[in-house]
Each structure stands twice: as C-alpha cells, then as structure tokens.
Amino acid sequence: MSLLEVDDVKITYRTPDKDVHAVNNVSFSIEEGDNYGLVGESGSGKSTLAKSVLGLLDDNGEIRSGSITFNGRELTNLSEREWRDVRWEEIAYIPQSAMDSLDPVMTVGEQIREAIHTHKDVTDAAANERVEEVFDIVGLDPGRTEDYPHEFSGGMRQRVTIAMALVLDPDLIIADEPTTGLDVIVQDKIVQKLMEIQEEIDSSLLLITHEVGVVAETCDEVSVLYGGKVMEQGKTFDVFNDPHNPYTMGLKNAFPEVDEFDENAISIPGSLPDLVEEPTGCVFRNRCPFATEECESAHPPLVGDEDQASACYYNDRADELQERAADPETWGIDVPEDDEGSDVGEVIVETDGLEKWFEQSQSIVADLLGGEPNYVKAVNGVDLDIREGEILGIAGESGCGKSTLAEVVSALQSQTGGDILFEGRPVDDLLDEDTKQFRSKVQFIFQDPFDSLNPRQRVRAAVSEPLKVQGVEPEEIERRVRQTVSDVGLNPPEKYLDKHPDQLSGGERQRVAIAQALVLDPRLLICDEPASMLDVSLKANILNILREMADERDIGIAYISHDLASLSQIADRLAVMYLGRVVETGPTEEVVENPKHPYAASLLEASPRADPSIDRQRVLLPGEPPNPVDLPGGCNFAPRCPKATDKCRQEDPARSEFADGDHEAACFYPVEDIESELLARYAREREQADRESAANIAEHEPATET
Missing domain, CATH: 3.40.50.300 (P-loop containing nucleotide triphosphate hydrolases)
Known part of the structure; x- marks a missing residue:
C-alpha cells in the first residue's frame, strides 16, 4: 500500500x-x-x-x-x-514564503511550541526541549528560539518553517x-x-x-x-x-x-x-x-x-x-547567423572606489554620550565599467550590495565616496545640468513588475508615460510605444496596449516593464533580478529579449542576479560581489570555467543541474555572511573560507590579474583545483557536521506524551 x-x-x-x-x-x-x-x-x-x-x-x-x-x-x-x-x-507543510507564513509578533519558538501543544499533551519543558532539538537539526542556533522572524535572514526563516514541519515527525x-x-x-x-x-x-x-x-x-x-x-x-x-x-x-x-x-x-x-x-x-x-x-x-x-x-x-x-x-x-527563436558574441564599444559608465554607507540608528543614550556612529558598508570600494553593447552580470548572495550598487550607479541614491563617470563625465555634474536628460539615458528594471507598473494604467499609458515626461510629440509617442511593445515580443501590439497589468501573465508584465524602460532609447539599462521569480521558460524569454536589445540597440546592460547559470547565458563579463566588494571579475566563460576566488567557485558549484546523470558535489558554505556593520579584519570572506590563513584574517587582498589580464580576483590563495582542494575540504566539514548531528539526535529522545 x-x-x-x-x-x-x-x-x-x-x-x-x-x-x-x-x-x-x-x-x-x-x-x-x-x-x-x-x-x-x-x-x-x-x-x-x-x-x-x-x-x-x-x-x-x-x-x-x-x-x-x-x-x-x-x-x-x-x-x-x-x-x-x-x-x-x-502531513506537514513547508510554504514558499517563510515571511508570509510566520507570525511577526510571536517568537519563532512560540509558534513551533503552539504546533506541539495542539497535537501533544506535553509539558512546557518538553516542548522547549523539542523546539531546541529541531533547531539544531535544521542547522539553527538553539539559543535563538526566542527571536522574532524579522531577526533572521531569508534562508534562516525558511529553515524555521522546516523545523516547524519536522517537530511532530x-x-x-x-x-x-x-x-x-x-x-x-x-x-x-x-x-x-x-x-x-x-x-x-x-x-x-x-x-x-x-x-x-x-x-x-x-x-x-x-x-x-x-x-x-x-x-x-x-x-x-x-x-x-x-x-x-x-x-x-x-x-x-x-x-x-x-x-x-x-x-x-x-x-x-x-x-x-x-x-x-x-x-x-x-x-x-x-x-x-x-x-x-x-x-x-x-x-x-x-x-x-x-x-x-x-x-x-x-x-x-x-x-x-x-x-x-x-x-x-x-521553438521560434531567431538565432543570429554570426553568433560570435556582441561587439563591445565605448565605456558608458565607470566607477572608481565607489562607496555607499548607511548610518545605523543608535540608542538615545549612545547619541547623548556622543558615541561614534555605526555604518552598514553596503558598497565598499567598487571599481567596474560597462560598455556599449555589453551585458555585465553582477552576482552574489542577498545582502552583498548588488542592488545598492545598481541604485547608486543609476543615481537613485547618492554615493558616500568614490566616483561615477557617465560617458566620461561625473554623474553629479550631469544631474546638476539636466536631471531629466540623465534619467532618460539610464533606466531601471525591477524584480517585480508590480513595483513599476500602476495597476490602474493600461499598457499604452504605462509605456508612453516616460515619453510624455520628456515632452515627446503625441504622434511620435504612439509610434514609439507600438514599436517598443513589439520589440519586446508583445505581438501584435493591439492585443496588449489596452490591457491592465492584472490581465497579463507574469512574463508579459515583465516585458511591459522592459518596454517602459526601453522606450526612451537609454544608453544604460540596469536590471535588478528581473527574472528570479519567473518560471524557467519565462526566464529564458526575458534573457533572450535583453540579449537582443544589447546587440541591436547597442546599449550597456547591468544584469543583477544570484543565479550564475542565467548569467552565463546572457553576460559578456561577470563581477562577483561579496559584502560590498567585487571579489572576482572577468569574461564570463573564463570566470565560470576557471574561477579563482573561493566564493565565486562556491556560487558556481551551488548551481543545480537538470541532468540527473551528473553527480554534483554540493558546496555547503559554513555560516552566514558577517554583519556588514562589524566587518571582520582582513578578507571579508575569511570566516567562511576553507583556504583562509592568518594572513587572510589580517590583510585585505587586492585584485590580482590572471590569464590575459581581463580576469581578476581578490585572493591570496586563488583556487587552482576545485575538486582536490576546495570541495574536498567542504566535504570533510560536512561529514563532520553530519556525525555531530547524528550524535545529537541519538542523545535526545523525542518529547513524549504525559
């Protein structure tokens, strides 16, 4: 049965x-x-x-x-x-969104104990013991059972929901x-x-x-x-x-x-x-x-x-x-006859030592005593450039500074330090001269199109609005709206122009958001995780549209994602970020096939494969990224790195050049053989953790009914 x-x-x-x-x-x-x-x-x-x-x-x-x-x-x-x-x-259930399923005003321990008491007649002490036990099983600190959901990262919140699902076996x-x-x-x-x-x-x-x-x-x-x-x-x-x-x-x-x-x-x-x-x-x-x-x-x-x-x-x-x-x-996808990659032109945007720090609020007592303010160093000394016809992929975990970097480069936020040059001129000067003109040249595509689309506006109004702000003539507006909507694959345009966002699929809404950004013929397009929540087929469609736009319109594109597999298909170059810094950069194929920084190698090895015959070795990075307010000395990645030495914990490595000089990584001990020196180390750590977890389970009996 x-x-x-x-x-x-x-x-x-x-x-x-x-x-x-x-x-x-x-x-x-x-x-x-x-x-x-x-x-x-x-x-x-x-x-x-x-x-x-x-x-x-x-x-x-x-x-x-x-x-x-x-x-x-x-x-x-x-x-x-x-x-x-x-x-x-x-039958237990693990939902998609941990934040939506956890009560924000109850500690996570309270919520798990509630599930226990609903089904088991156990003492509070036994329930507490079981909560701590499942926390340990899912890899969370048992001392944090009385924390609230907002005090955990996204991945840790998801582990809380797993703990809740496991608590009754x-x-x-x-x-x-x-x-x-x-x-x-x-x-x-x-x-x-x-x-x-x-x-x-x-x-x-x-x-x-x-x-x-x-x-x-x-x-x-x-x-x-x-x-x-x-x-x-x-x-x-x-x-x-x-x-x-x-x-x-x-x-x-x-x-x-x-x-x-x-x-x-x-x-x-x-x-x-x-x-x-x-x-x-x-x-x-x-x-x-x-x-x-x-x-x-x-x-x-x-x-x-x-x-x-x-x-x-x-x-x-x-x-x-x-x-x-x-x-x-x-599948009806046009494949260019000359598929040797895009022709890259002049530099559009360039950053030099770019910084964006956020002051963290302190207690009233600390303010009265005149204590030194604390800063979240979201972007901490970033050098990069984006050229005409090029897609630069910016990769890294949540909290590494990718989105903040994008907002600063597009002047949605001001920088704390460093320089941003757009077409060879400081962005601050361009904003002082003509903010509207600068905004027309730099456009932003958000992760969720609902963030940029007015639910009451039809597609025609949404795509034409940027043109109206720029004072374009009505006849020209209609022509450009139809052309751009068609360019992003919404054909025939008449089928879509009079629809509201809620009448469109997720992929169609994202294409409208892309059309809204492209209608002004920008020089630079910044895409912040535009396909991360979409099905694989819709994601592929968005990637193809952006690649086509970079090639045909000769615009520069910064594509931000945690998914290196998607970036390997679309990006000409990669920049891998960790805690506000670029730790590796270079041509996409070179970085993917020959990563030098252990963090970049870990991101690559964490990408799942659709081929079940591939026995992928999981690279399970220990711990969470350090607190960006209290960064470790030396290399930021040292606390999680299997190759770290005392030198790494004391000195911050500069980027070194590899291959023909286009490939750079900030590491004293660049990866040479992933299988023998990186994965093997992680595998040993994982094996040790498994033994400790098994010993802990054997030591504690499940909570029993009284």
Whole structure:
C-alpha cells in the first residue's frame, strides 16, 4: 500500500462566470521514504494538488471526482476536526514564503511550541526541549528560539518553517516552492538539509517546484504537469535523462546550465491555456512545435510503464523530437547567423572606489554620550565599467550590495565616496545640468513588475508615460510605444496596449516593464533580478529579449542576479560581489570555467543541474555572511573560507590579474583545483557536521506524551 495515492482527481474553481478546470484526471502515488516531485509552470495545477492533499483548497475550490488516500484513509471526505488531527502530525507543510507564513509578533519558538501543544499533551519543558532539538537539526542556533522572524535572514526563516514541519515527525512533508527566490547557496543548503532530515526521520517528501534542476537532483519520481494534466511521469532519472514528451523537453532545455555560454536560451512560446473549458485535444498542442491534426482530437493517454509514461501521440519518435527540441529555432527563436558574441564599444559608465554607507540608528543614550556612529558598508570600494553593447552580470548572495550598487550607479541614491563617470563625465555634474536628460539615458528594471507598473494604467499609458515626461510629440509617442511593445515580443501590439497589468501573465508584465524602460532609447539599462521569480521558460524569454536589445540597440546592460547559470547565458563579463566588494571579475566563460576566488567557485558549484546523470558535489558554505556593520579584519570572506590563513584574517587582498589580464580576483590563495582542494575540504566539514548531528539526535529522545 502506498503512503499517498492520488487517483484520477479532478478539481475545479467556481468563478462568477465559469468554472476553472484546474486539475484534470491526475494520478500519482508516493511510497514510504520516497521523494516525489511535481514540476511545471505556474498555473499548471501543482499547488492546487498540494492544497487538496492538505484539505486546504480555497472556498471556491472543489474536488469533483477521484480519490486521495493517505495510509489507506480517504482524505476527500474528512471533517475540519479530523483534518486538524492529520495536519502537522501526519502531513506537514513547508510554504514558499517563510515571511508570509510566520507570525511577526510571536517568537519563532512560540509558534513551533503552539504546533506541539495542539497535537501533544506535553509539558512546557518538553516542548522547549523539542523546539531546541529541531533547531539544531535544521542547522539553527538553539539559543535563538526566542527571536522574532524579522531577526533572521531569508534562508534562516525558511529553515524555521522546516523545523516547524519536522517537530511532530510527520510521515509526509509537502514543500511548496521552498527555494523560489532564494540565493543559490541558500537554496543548496535548504535542499541538502531537507534531504538529510527527511532521511533521518524516515518521512516522505512531496516537492512542488518549477525548478527542474532541484527535482532532478533530489526526487526519486516525478510528474510533469501542464494545464492541469500529467504530461509525463515516472522515475526522475528516466524522465529527465530521456524525456518522451515535448513539454518535458521544453522545460528541461529552458533550464539554464552554468556552463552554457552565449547561447540562445530556449523558451516555450505562448502561455498556458484558458481552463474555463475542459481541454478537448492535447492541452499542450497550441504551444507544441510538433503538434499535428491528431493532437486536436483528444488529449493523449499516458502510455508507458511505471518507470516512465508520457501523454503524447509520438512517444515512438522521442529520439528525433529530442534532437529537434534542443534547437532554439524549433521553438521560434531567431538565432543570429554570426553568433560570435556582441561587439563591445565605448565605456558608458565607470566607477572608481565607489562607496555607499548607511548610518545605523543608535540608542538615545549612545547619541547623548556622543558615541561614534555605526555604518552598514553596503558598497565598499567598487571599481567596474560597462560598455556599449555589453551585458555585465553582477552576482552574489542577498545582502552583498548588488542592488545598492545598481541604485547608486543609476543615481537613485547618492554615493558616500568614490566616483561615477557617465560617458566620461561625473554623474553629479550631469544631474546638476539636466536631471531629466540623465534619467532618460539610464533606466531601471525591477524584480517585480508590480513595483513599476500602476495597476490602474493600461499598457499604452504605462509605456508612453516616460515619453510624455520628456515632452515627446503625441504622434511620435504612439509610434514609439507600438514599436517598443513589439520589440519586446508583445505581438501584435493591439492585443496588449489596452490591457491592465492584472490581465497579463507574469512574463508579459515583465516585458511591459522592459518596454517602459526601453522606450526612451537609454544608453544604460540596469536590471535588478528581473527574472528570479519567473518560471524557467519565462526566464529564458526575458534573457533572450535583453540579449537582443544589447546587440541591436547597442546599449550597456547591468544584469543583477544570484543565479550564475542565467548569467552565463546572457553576460559578456561577470563581477562577483561579496559584502560590498567585487571579489572576482572577468569574461564570463573564463570566470565560470576557471574561477579563482573561493566564493565565486562556491556560487558556481551551488548551481543545480537538470541532468540527473551528473553527480554534483554540493558546496555547503559554513555560516552566514558577517554583519556588514562589524566587518571582520582582513578578507571579508575569511570566516567562511576553507583556504583562509592568518594572513587572510589580517590583510585585505587586492585584485590580482590572471590569464590575459581581463580576469581578476581578490585572493591570496586563488583556487587552482576545485575538486582536490576546495570541495574536498567542504566535504570533510560536512561529514563532520553530519556525525555531530547524528550524535545529537541519538542523545535526545523525542518529547513524549504525559
């Protein structure tokens, strides 16, 4: 008997107009101790299935047919009282956004103890002991159980939610996009910790994500969902190593690999179907490059065996389709004939020793006593330049200063020290002369397009507004708006110009934000994580648009991301930041294939791979970045670096040149052989930590009922 069995489930959402058929005839099962993945684009039905397993469908949601059994018990007809006994104790849930799921006015320990007391009749002392125990298991300091959520970093908050899910030793853990938006290093830690804990408590895992690489590396079996249907399912190795379904092929090929340089990213054209009507033909046919008339007749059945089954009429042509699906032109992506990289022109912007420090507020007593102010050194001596037609990728963990650097370079914030030259002139002089003119030349694209789009404005008004501010004639405004909207792939423009942001998909909204930035023909475009929250296919589409704009419009682009795999596809050069400083910079291919700084090497090794045959060695950096107010002496990375010596802790290394001089890294002991000297050291540290954790678990018995 399977632990969880979902059998032919159909789920609909009632709306004022028509019902939305969100899940259609989905079946899968999870065995005890197995990791199972549900992967697909947003809107494919993954989270709806998770909510149905937890009995948490929205009020307008309904399971129309099918069965969901857990340990042989039917879940679809449980009362709310019965559900309260199941949730957390038998089935636990890890949500996507830890900040949204944790109560900001309760300590994290209080919240976990509340879950314990709801299900167990235990003393406060026993509950406290269990909270400290699960904190230690997930790698958090047990002394911080009485801290509030805002006192933890994003990755640490996510570990708090994992601790809460583990506290009652559930049989099944459902993790809904637990790593989306997290830095790759934090993501790697979260996934690794989840795997270790799941094995220790002998539970099963249902992982819901659009991150193909995370599923490929962690799950035993997988179902690929699209439009509420299972397109392919089976053993993860078989599904991703030899995909039979065109949708699986598209998802895998759209996933950026860290060693793919200057390639046109594959993206699946179009958008998910409108599910107000039950699909008649293959639900993927309108986006599939291999669709035929047969695909319009009915949705194909899942054909295959328990190791791999695919819903496609052309499973017998899988090898041929895989070869064609690996070509961007198959998906309608124009590939330039001359693909030797972009032609780089003159320097547009240049920084020299750039600093941005924020004064930290002190207590009233400290102010009265005249104490020295403390500063957060967000940007601390950065030298870089961006040229015409070039994309500079700026990489690093959250809190490293990437976004602050972007805001200072674009004059959204003033610098504390150092110089910024734009087209050879100090930015301060340009702002004094004509602020409006400078703003037209430097444009910013934010991570969330809702930050830059007025929900009450139609697309036409949003894209035309910058032109109106600059005093452009109405006839010229209309022409440029239509042209720019078309340039970013919103075709025909008439289909989009009169829509509001809430009528657009996430990828369409981001393209409108890009059009809004490009309509003024800027010289410099600064993109702050513009695709980090998007599905892999939408992310690939955004990357292609920006690469095309850099090449065709000859603009300079600064692309900020924690995802080096995406940067390796789009960027000409990389600058890796850590705690306000650039620790390594150089041509993208050189930095990726031959990283010199241990931090850059760690970022690269933390990037997941969609190929399940690759046995990637996880590089688990110890600890968190130091407090930017109280930076360590010497090299900032020394407290986390496996190569650090006393010299590193006492002296701050300058950047040294490698190769032909374009590649620089600030390290006394540059990485020469990652496998033998960096990864091996981390592996030993991890092994030691595993032994200590196992010893701790053996020493403490779980809290017992009284």
